[in-house]
Amino acid sequence: MQAEPARPAERCPAISPDTTRLRTVPTSEPPGLRCVGQVDFATHDAWQSALDELPVAPDIHLELSELTFIDTHGTLILVEATNQSAEGRRVVLHNPPVTLVRILELFWPSLPTIEVDRA
Template identity: 35%
Template sequence: MGRPAPAEPGRAALEVSPLPGRSGIRARGEISSLTRPSWEQALSELARRHADVSYVELSDVAFVDVAGVTALAVTAMNLPDGRVVVENPPPQLPRVLEMFWPGLDRIEVAL
């Protein structure tokens, strides 16, 4: 008990929780059109609580689509100051950031 059920084939799952001990969120699952409302809600909450540096831990995210990366980039660009540190993202996230937002200094990717 306490562990999320495995995702069913054809159904995406996303679980987002606060990071203990620091400002940020941890996501598990995948970020796609099926889970985007949850992802965008989590990013909205992150922006509301942002104070200089916010962390987004993605080591348990198997996939993030371009729209999910876009939501992250837009959130970071709309912060009044500071930056977002994205930790252990899936490989497509840094590639999409570099392709569409080269030089976006509001996001730091920590592999």
């Protein structure tokens, strides 16, 4: 039995941001965003940009029923964006993924700027 010759190592493709994995659509009534897809390493910059563009309003609403995943760093980006907003401003998360709720409960259990609406 003859051994097969060794194959050259396959090169790992470079990681590039894939903004198609996260889509955000501004909403006017209520003011905020509808988010579709995933917030992960590849989409952190797009997520940050979307949150930076949120309208100035007393309450911001994020419709997250179509957000399939968010990692801890994506949650941190959200928390930092809400903490930098105007005094008394509240961000309401509508139908967030379970992972987001768990991360918030674990690392930021009493944030007055974020409200979770699971209705």
